[in-house]
Amino acid sequence: MNTTQKKEIVDNILELLIQLAEDGDNTVTTAPSVSPEKVEMLTIKECTEVIQGLSEHTVRQLVKQEKIKSIRTGEGIKGKILVNKADLLAYFQR
Numbered sequence: 463m464n465t466t467q468k469k470e471i472v473d474n475i476l477e478l479l480i481q482l483a484e485d486g487d488n489t490v491t492t493a494p495s496v497s498p499e500k501v502e503m504l505t506i507k508e509c510t511e512v513i514q515g516l517s518e519h520t521v522r523q524l525v526k527q528e529k530i531k532s533i534r535t536g537e538g539i540k541g542k543i544l545v546n547k548a549d550l551l552a553y554f555q556r
Contacts, residue, residue, distance in 0.1 A: 473500055473501060476501055476503055476533060476544070477500075477501040479533060480501060480531060480533070480546065483531070484531075501546065501548075502546075502547040502548070503533070503544035503545065503546060503547065504544065504545050504546075504547050504550065505542060505543070505544060505545075506518045506521050506522060506543055506545070509521045509545050509550055512547065512550065512551070513550070513551075513554055516554075521545065521550075522543070524553065525543055525545065529553060530545055530546065530549045530550050530553050531545070531546040531549040532544060532545045532546065
């Protein structure tokens, strides 16, 4: 399995997790035959590069307050927070 295939699998898993979090539904469904839109996730640092003037502290606060969708990978200080790019942009376009 090459890197591109692994990235595609991870993207699909992240998208399914986000959909589950949004729906609050615990039923398992089969994947659609048409590939859904790609979900782009950003690290905290990448968020500050996308939105000029945004600090890492502010992004962490927005995640903590559940104002933007995110996923935590890993646990403790070694875990990363990944933020949904579309949700981040939508939050600041209000």
